Amino acid sequence: MALVVLSVVEQRLDAVRAVLAGATVVAVGVSRSTLHRWIGRYLAGNVAGLADRSHRPLSCSHQAATQVEVLVAELRRKHPRWGSKRIRMQLLRSPVSGLVVPSERTINRILLRHGLALPRPRKRPRESFVRFERPGPMQLWQVDIVGGLWLVNAATGELREAKIVTGVDDHSRYCVMAKVVERATSRAVCVAFAEALARFGVPEEVQSDNGKQFTDRFGKGGEVMFDRICRKNGIKHRLTDPFSPNQNGKVERFHGTLRPDFLDQAEPFESVALAQAALDVWVADYNQDRPHQALDPTLPVTPAERFTPIPEEQRQLVELWLPPALETVPTPLASMAATIEPATTEWSGGPVEFDQVVPPSGNMSMAGRQFWLGPARAGLTVRFWASTEVIHLSIGGARVKSVASHLTVADLRNLVAGGAANAGPPPIPSLTPGEAVEVDRVISPGGTFTLGGQVLVGAAILAGRQVGIRVEPSTLLLFDLQTRTLLRTRPNPLPAEKILRLRGARPAGPPPRPAQEPVRVQRLADHTGVVSVCGQRVGLGRAYARRTLTILVSDTTLAIELGDGDSHVFRRTTIVPAITIKARSPRTVTTVS
Numbered sequence: 001m002a003l004v005v006l007s008v009v010e011q012r013l014d015a016v017r018a019v020l021a022g023a024t025v026v027a028v029g030v031s032r033s034t035l036h037r038w039i040g041r042y043l044a045g046n047v048a049g050l051a052d053r054s055h056r057p058l059s060c061s062h063q064a065a066t067q068v069e070v071l072v073a074e075l076r077r078k079h080p081r082w083g084s085k086r087i088r089m090q091l092l093r094s095p096v097s098g099l100v101v102p103s104e105r106t107i108n109r110i111l112l113r114h115g116l117a118l119p120r121p122r123k124r125p126r127e128s129f130v131r132f133e134r135p136g137p138m139q140l141w142q143v144d145i146v147g148g149l150w151l152v153n154a155a156t157g158e159l160r161e162a163k164i165v166t167g168v169d170d171h172s173r174y175c176v177m178a179k180v181v182e183r184a185t186s187r188a189v190c191v192a193f194a195e196a197l198a199r200f201g202v203p204e205e206v207q208s209d210n211g212k213q214f215t216d217r218f219g220k221g222g223e224v225m226f227d228r229i230c231r232k233n234g235i236k237h238r239l240t241d242p243f244s245p246n247q248n249g250k251v252e253r254f255h256g257t258l259r260p261d262f263l264d265q266a267e268p269f270e271s272v273a274l275a276q277a278a279l280d281v282w283v284a285d286y287n288q289d290r291p292h293q294a295l296d297p298t299l300p301v302t303p304a305e306r307f308t309p310i311p312e313e314q315r316q317l318v319e320l321w322l323p324p325a326l327e328t329v330p331t332p333l334a335s336m337a338a339t340i341e342p343a344t345t346e347w348s349g350g351p352v353e354f355d356q357v358v359p360p361s362g363n364m365s366m367a368g369r370q371f372w373l374g375p376a377r378a379g380l381t382v383r384f385w386a387s388t389e390v391i392h393l394s395i396g397g398a399r400v401k402s403v404a405s406h407l408t409v410a411d412l413r414n415l416v417a418g419g420a421a422n423a424g425p426p427p428i429p430s431l432t433p434g435e436a437v438e439v440d441r442v443i444s445p446g447g448t449f450t451l452g453g454q455v456l457v458g459a460a461i462l463a464g465r466q467v468g469i470r471v472e473p474s475t476l477l478l479f480d481l482q483t484r485t486l487l488r489t490r491p492n493p494l495p496a497e498k499i500l501r502l503r504g505a506r507p508a509g510p511p512p513r514p515a516q517e518p519v520r521v522q523r524l525a526d527h528t529g530v531v532s533v534c535g536q537r538v539g540l541g542r543a544y545a546r547r548t549l550t551i552l553v554s555d556t557t558l559a560i561e562l563g564d565g566d567s568h569v570f571r572r573t574t575i576v577p578a579i580t581i582k583a584r585s586p587r588t589v590t591t592v593s
Helices: 010-020 030-050 064-076 082-093 106-113 186-200 225-232 243-265 272-288 312-317 330-337 407-419
Strands: 140-152 159-170 173-182 205-208 236-239 352-357 363-366 369-372 383-386 390-395 398-404 437-442 448-451 454-457 466-471 477-478 486-490 519-524 530-533 536-539 548-553 558-563 566-571
Touching: 010 030, 064 082, 064 106, 082 106, 140 173, 140 186, 140 243, 140 272, 140 390, 159 186, 159 272, 173 186, 173 272, 173 369, 186 225, 205 243, 225 236, 236 352, 243 272, 352 407, 363 383, 519 530, 530 548, 536 558
Parallel strands: 140 205, 205 236
Antiparallel strands: 140 159, 159 173, 352 383, 363 369, 383 390, 390 398, 437 466, 448 454, 466 477, 477 486, 519 548, 530 536, 548 558, 558 566
């Protein structure tokens, strides 16, 4: 006999029919309350009434109101990038009377229920991220450069990409800098940075990546203009590790909002001014009206509510330092006539003069020749005085350098056509035969220097140092350029006719004087503990044998430092000058096996 499987509805129908036919409840094997409920549903709805029904309660006291669900759905459709946290912040910021603001989880369930969000896998736990934040505003700015803004030529329709120099305060997420520039050059970045400093004051620290506009860390290791502005104003410049944008995460997160909310929606602009005006409106809304979720997860807080600039009275105490000419670098021909009025007369055929602004690299170019002034002078105006014999460069009336000219008459005529004017007297007087002159030279690693085509010996201790050389008819005096302290004296092998043709020669100043303080030298004691300095032998004992000792040589005494703060002073008995500064290295004896 085959088994017949009855469904749940059929089993309930059999039980109801048995009871209605006169059977007892006990014989059916179902509880009395359940059986009576089945009978009621059968009499009301026939067999269909015996099917399973939902166990969902008819009402829920803590369920979100229908008006709340409608409001949440409308906000999501109007702002597709808003999540549950952002929607809750907006509801708290603009409450509706009579409605209770739901939690983030409730809003998320509403979005899922209406198909306005898709369930996503859980990310890393929030506690696993290492976060940092300065305790107050104006303590750290994070700066960067972002692209994605397009400019259009109204005549040709050609598109070109512009850049935005951005800066965010670490504590408040306040956007302190958002400037549109056509090219993100070092000068354009520094102009934007200078405007932010003038508007809000000087922060304690600035953090950036390793872009060439901010640092020369991976270049020649020099100081760029951005570094110099930070150093002159007492700002500590922090750099992120290479390929680590997360260390500059707050400004990168600002870009994550700027791109979809502004850059992706904006049409190409016809000018930088129009783009800047539109960007300023968006930044004002970001700072003043848009609550930032990272500031307070429970209450809507805008960046402006947590940001406080440096008070004006404090900014007046210390003047903001900026380069003298922090503006867009002019073209070479335009920069020649930047501060010189156009010539009203024709070229006289003599020397000419013009001005140029030192670029951020510190390397200037004129008529096919480069003139190195260094990044430290970036932004300064240099006056060129040029002839076919010599070129003088001066800043603020002070001569910086003079070099032999490579210019021809045709070159001078081209410079006049580009805006140069007839020159006045040279910045230094002419040289007189028989009188002393001065030149500047750099001592080579071997302690030598070149003068008049000859390689002369200077001093090994001066290697790599730029010194001044006073050239007298029979003597060369090497001196320090800052203090005019006499460093070395050498015989002059040059004839009189060569002295006047030396590169960079200028009339000599006052004669250099020897230093008044003692000369510090080193000597190696022999096996008996005797040292020899300035032709004088001093015995110290065998305890100091083969030791290198430091000796302070003055006009009357020899002070020998013995270590541990102890020193012995001996009366000097010779007048021989201290020529050798460092002690001779001990000889290495080859081991004989």
